[in-house]
Amino acid sequence: MFHFYYLRRSMAKRPQRHFSLYVILTCAFLIPLFISFYRDSLGYGQKQFLLSDSKGQAFHIYNASEEDTAYFKGIDGLSEPVFEDGTIYLSILSDDEWKDDTKIFDYAEEITHIIESAEGKQWSVINYDYYYAHGISNDPLDISIQWILLIANVIIILISAYVIWSAYSNHIRKFSSDMGIILSYGATNRGIRKIFIAEFILIFLLSLISALVISWVVVKALFVKFFETYSDNGLAWIIFHVDIGNTLICILFLLVTLLYAVFSTMGSMEKESMWTLISENKISANRSFDACRTPERSLTKFWTQRCGREMYGCLLVSVPLMVVFFILMGYWSLNIRYESSVPEQDIILSTSFDENLGFTDEDIRFVESLNGVAEAEWHQSIPSDRYLLILENGEHEHEHEHDGEHEHEHGNDFSITGVEFQRYSDIAGASGKQLSKFEAFVPSHQDGTDFKEGSIISISETVGEEIVNDSIVFNVVGTVDVEGEEEHHHDHHHAFTLFISDELYDTIYSDALTTYCEIKLTDIDLCGEVMNALKSHFTRAEYMIQEFDSQIDYNHKSAEGTYYLLGYIFLAVFIFIMIIVTAKIKDYIEDMGDVIRTLYTLGASKKTISKSFMSQAFVFAAAAVVLPVIITIILLFVLSKLTGIELTASGTEIIVFIGISLLISVAYIIPVHSTVKKVLNS
Amino acid sequence: MNTVETKQLTKIYKQGDYDVVAVNNASICIEKGEMVAIVGQSGSGKTTLLNLIGGIEKPSSGNVLVDGVDIYSMSDDEMAKIRRNKVGHIFQDYKLIPIFTAEENIAMPLLLDSRPIDKKRIKELAAFLGIEDKLGSYPSQLSGGQNQRVAIARALINKPSIILADEPTGNLDQENADEIMRLLLEINRMGNTVLLVTHEERYAAMCGRKIVMHDGSISN
Numbered sequence: 001m002f003h004f005y006y007l008r009r010s011m012a013k014r015p016q017r018h019f020s021l022y023v024i025l026t027c028a029f030l031i032p033l034f035i036s037f038y039r040d041s042l043g044y045g046q047k048q049f050l051l052s053d054s055k056g057q058a059f060h061i062y063n064a065s066e067e068d069t070a071y072f073k074g075i076d077g078l079s080e081p082v083f084e085d086g087t088i089y090l091s092i093l094s095d096d097e098w099k100d101d102t103k104i105f106d107y108a109e110e111i112t113h114i115i116e117s118a119e120g121k122q123w124s125v126i127n128y129d130y131y132y133a134h135g136i137s138n139d140p141l142d143i144s145i146q147w148i149l150l151i152a153n154v155i156i157i158l159i160s161a162y163v164i165w166s167a168y169s170n171h172i173r174k175f176s177s178d179m180g181i182i183l184s185y186g187a188t189n190r191g192i193r194k195i196f197i198a199e200f201i202l203i204f205l206l207s208l209i210s211a212l213v214i215s216w217v218v219v220k221a222l223f224v225k226f227f228e229t230y231s232d233n234g235l236a237w238i239i240f241h242v243d244i245g246n247t248l249i250c251i252l253f254l255l256v257t258l259l260y261a262v263f264s265t266m267g268s269m270e271k272e273s274m275w276t277l278i279s280e281n282k283i284s285a286n287r288s289f290d291a292c293r294t295p296e297r298s299l300t301k302f303w304t305q306r307c308g309r310e311m312y313g314c315l316l317v318s319v320p321l322m323v324v325f326f327i328l329m330g331y332w333s334l335n336i337r338y339e340s341s342v343p344e345q346d347i348i349l350s351t352s353f354d355e356n357l358g359f360t361d362e363d364i365r366f367v368e369s370l371n372g373v374a375e376a377e378w379h380q381s382i383p384s385d386r387y388l389l390i391l392e393n394g395e396h397e398h399e400h401e402h403d404g405e406h407e408h409e410h411g412n413d414f415s416i417t418g419v420e421f422q423r424y425s426d427i428a429g430a431s432g433k434q435l436s437k438f439e440a441f442v443p444s445h446q447d448g449t450d451f452k453e454g455s456i457i458s459i460s461e462t463v464g465e466e467i468v469n470d471s472i473v474f475n476v477v478g479t480v481d482v483e484g485e486e487e488h489h490h491d492h493h494h495a496f497t498l499f500i501s502d503e504l505y506d507t508i509y510s511d512a513l514t515t516y517c518e519i520k521l522t523d524i525d526l527c528g529e530v531m532n533a534l535k536s537h538f539t540r541a542e543y544m545i546q547e548f549d550s551q552i553d554y555n556h557k558s559a560e561g562t563y564y565l566l567g568y569i570f571l572a573v574f575i576f577i578m579i580i581v582t583a584k585i586k587d588y589i590e591d592m593g594d595v596i597r598t599l600y601t602l603g604a605s606k607k608t609i610s611k612s613f614m615s616q617a618f619v620f621a622a623a624a625v626v627l628p629v630i631i632t633i634i635l636l637f638v639l640s641k642l643t644g645i646e647l648t649a650s651g652t653e654i655i656v657f658i659g660i661s662l663l664i665s666v667a668y669i670i671p672v673h674s675t676v677k678k679v680l681n682s
Numbered sequence: 683m684n685t686v687e688t689k690q691l692t693k694i695y696k697q698g699d700y701d702v703v704a705v706n707n708a709s710i711c712i713e714k715g716e717m718v719a720i721v722g723q724s725g726s727g728k729t730t731l732l733n734l735i736g737g738i739e740k741p742s743s744g745n746v747l748v749d750g751v752d753i754y755s756m757s758d759d760e761m762a763k764i765r766r767n768k769v770g771h772i773f774q775d776y777k778l779i780p781i782f783t784a785e786e787n788i789a790m791p792l793l794l795d796s797r798p799i800d801k802k803r804i805k806e807l808a809a810f811l812g813i814e815d816k817l818g819s820y821p822s823q824l825s826g827g828q829n830q831r832v833a834i835a836r837a838l839i840n841k842p843s844i845i846l847a848d849e850p851t852g853n854l855d856q857e858n859a860d861e862i863m864r865l866l867l868e869i870n871r872m873g874n875t876v877l878l879v880t881h882e883e884r885y886a887a888m889c890g891r892k893i894v895m896h897d898g899s900i901s902n
Contacts, residue, residue, distance in 0.1 A: 182794070186794045278773070
């Protein structure tokens, strides 16, 4: 068939045209694939962490022996107990029951009853919900990170598709003369489309395979060396992983957006008459020509006015891509500096107050007497459900069966929220209002509530599950804006916050448990010794000991990897830009070949002609450098306002920023210089 | 029946706020076996008229009938078939596909028509045009005169109803130009209809009839 014969011959005789398209598509795929792999790796790491932590079981009973499994046999609804390494494991047989929090609570009660009945045992139990035990994270932070990465990938694919549309227009234009001739000899538009679709599919597949291989090799190497972590010190796990389904969706989205770009470009070409394609008329003649002071300037103005569309097209390619890269670089650099800053403490020791477990005076003495401990700062907490805010949300009607009969229930809906107290003096300082015992401030933004100055809030106090005081009344005397000023508290649940007087705060916390300790060491090298001593003393699973050095070590290691990753991404982006911009500029100047030769014949020197093009090149190169910098600074400023991270840059980062910008200018200047020289010498 | 007939053919180009009337109500008839020259000054609309007849530019109004069929009332596929089988184009700057050899350029209309490559016919045409030893060469390896002969062979390969030659001697030196004109006259003597655009009066005089264009209109 003629059309495929033409395509084969074109690839054999003009391989550089098709190879350029191949390189452009390959570079365009690298960043979306990297983001897809990174997203998969985060998700997989999280899943493996949850599975490793929960072992896929609903209940872990610690400090047990193999003989103790007899106590937990035959519990209706639970699996037979499995013993391993000092722990007994039980799971809930029915998935539906496991997904029901009330059933988990019932089973937990049953196990607690067994534990309490057994004498002389030091058992402790932790339960895991269905999703945790099956590696499915409900953490809003995990879910939002996955969504952010997905949206970022969609945006980057759309930007890539736009850039490729521009490059593809250039690519097809090179064939316009051939296509015009073939059409004049009886080809149809449908036949012409077959040529380009066949070419696109072939190059798409080759580029995709190349990009998949490059991405897999490079990203895996970077992850294994710098980013993967299976730490048991509380760090989130990251394990390199590629999800085939996600990758296929990414590829499909790329294919659809690129096909749109291809078809819209072909559609534009089909609108041209055959004669226009054959004669390749390029100069628009809409504006009058004004002379400038020097011939070079006149010519520069002429190139830009009449024929400079390609140069603007180059800006439309390089500026968005460089903005994306600079934002990535700026954001990651800020993050590295933020997370790599020296912590104020070396070890964190905490306990789960859900189990009503606090550090005793003996524990405190033990920690403070350890060799290597310079300072230990202890914090108290009260359980998040100790004080409750009960709000009426309206009425409800409910039908249910009882003893085989339908019963209709009418009642009120309530929402119950735990209450957290903070000292008003901590945020207001010495000059702040002195509160009386039952006066309080509330945060100006509190989800789900609408308390304002002058409101009355009634809090209930509980012990266990019993309400011991159902009406502690507070007068709201004002609201506070607490963004960026939250003190570190260890109540981990989302609670309603009240800012109260020092007097009442001391009363409430007088019998609070000590649940959290920040330890500063005399010498960081003693960290291992102190950690071991803590682990031998605090053996129960409810105690958590976290070494902050592991976080710092990880940050430093991953920082190096992040810079390599930035280098890899920059290389892909730079090649992408370089090829497209070079092709556009080369075509633009070669198309002016006849005009250049005519001007030379009329008396313009080679130096004048060369200077006129170089002046234009410098102007556009400057724009290519300055525009992304300005746009990036504006966007990073907005980002820093939204996230609260201070916008700063080190000297090294500024130098790298400038260096990269200057490198982009090279993409404009070198092709102009070399192509003008070639045309003038021909 | 006339091989080619145009009825009040008009082509208007929009350039900014202005309309340029390239061809204005042109009505001509070309009979089978005629060799007709279209002459006129630069910008008089000669090439545009030729392109309209050849189906490579769409008219603003009017009809073009080739062998009695209005080509602009046809679908894209039907018009392509007309261009393959009824019309042969020869351009001033040859318009050969640079990645095809001379033989492949000549055979292109056959390939586009999904017909087998008739090597015997290609060789006959090449011999007639004096380029039988150049069939394996690429256009960049041939002289201007040789390239134009390849273009003529390409135009003849499908035995079209009419040959449309747009300034076929424009890019050639005197000797080659005369040779090309001689070949076109020979092709006409063999029974082919030729419509020739030229600004050379002596070449126009060699043709059986002249159509004079002035400012887009036919003035004779």
